[in-house]
Amino acid sequence: MNHEYSLGAVQVSLTPQERFEEYLRSKKMRFTQERRALVDHVFSQHEHFDANTLLEEVAEKFDRKSRPSRATVYRTLNELVEAGLLRKFNVGSRDVYEHDYGYPQHDHLHCKKCEKLIEFQSDALVELRDRVAQDYGFRVTGHRLIITGVCNECRTAKRRERRRHDLL
Numbered sequence: 001m002n003h004e005y006s007l008g009a010v011q012v013s014l015t016p017q018e019r020f021e022e023y024l025r026s027k028k029m030r031f032t033q034e035r036r037a038l039v040d041h042v043f044s045q046h047e048h049f050d051a052n053t054l055l056e057e058v059a060e061k062f063d064r065k066s067r068p069s070r071a072t073v074y075r076t077l078n079e080l081v082e083a084g085l086l087r088k089f090n091v092g093s094r095d096v097y098e099h100d101y102g103y104p105q106h107d108h109l110h111c112k113k114c115e116k117l118i119e120f121q122s123d124a125l126v127e128l129r130d131r132v133a134q135d136y137g138f139r140v141t142g143h144r145l146i147i148t149g150v151c152n153e154c155r156t157a158k159r160r161e162r163r164r165h166d167l168l
């Protein structure tokens with residue numbers, strides 16, 4: 001990865017679990033065993049995922065008795081977004097989730113061929129954003145940039161294929 005675009009770190013005082021508990025309490029909702037198991041799972045690794053992937057993982061990880069239901073998975077995902085723990089965004093035909101709380105602000109390159117998401121952070125981009133906002137008298141609360149195209153691996157794979165074709 002290009003060092004210029006690498007992501008920094010963010011310090012947070014609460015764990016995602018504590019933060020979610022606080023949110024649920026403010027809504028007078030209970031941090032049930034099911035919700036807790038889901039939050040633990042979702043925050044055990046930083047990956048971009050969609051609801052289907054999560055449902056598959058849940059089906060694999062939990063036995064029938066302790067497995068959160070489909071409805072709970074969907075409901076908890078929405079709650080996690082509302083609590084500011086997860087970020088949801090749309091790429092192509094998918095709704096993708098990723099960690100927001102405790103994870104640095106960043107943008108994405110999205111490969112249309114293999115669906116890969118590459119993360120990057122650019123100070124120059126944030127400066128441009130702020131300058132544009134200022135010109136419009138606009139107060140910035142966030143932004144989202146997704147660069148769509150074809151990733152390096154997919155491009156070289158295609159080139160290789162074409163070369164093989166030429167040889168035949």
Ligand SMILES: [Zn+2]
Nearest residue numbers: 111114151154
């Ligand atoms: Zn690709």
Ligand SMILES: [Zn+2]
Nearest residue numbers: 098106108119
């Ligand atoms: Zn990301």
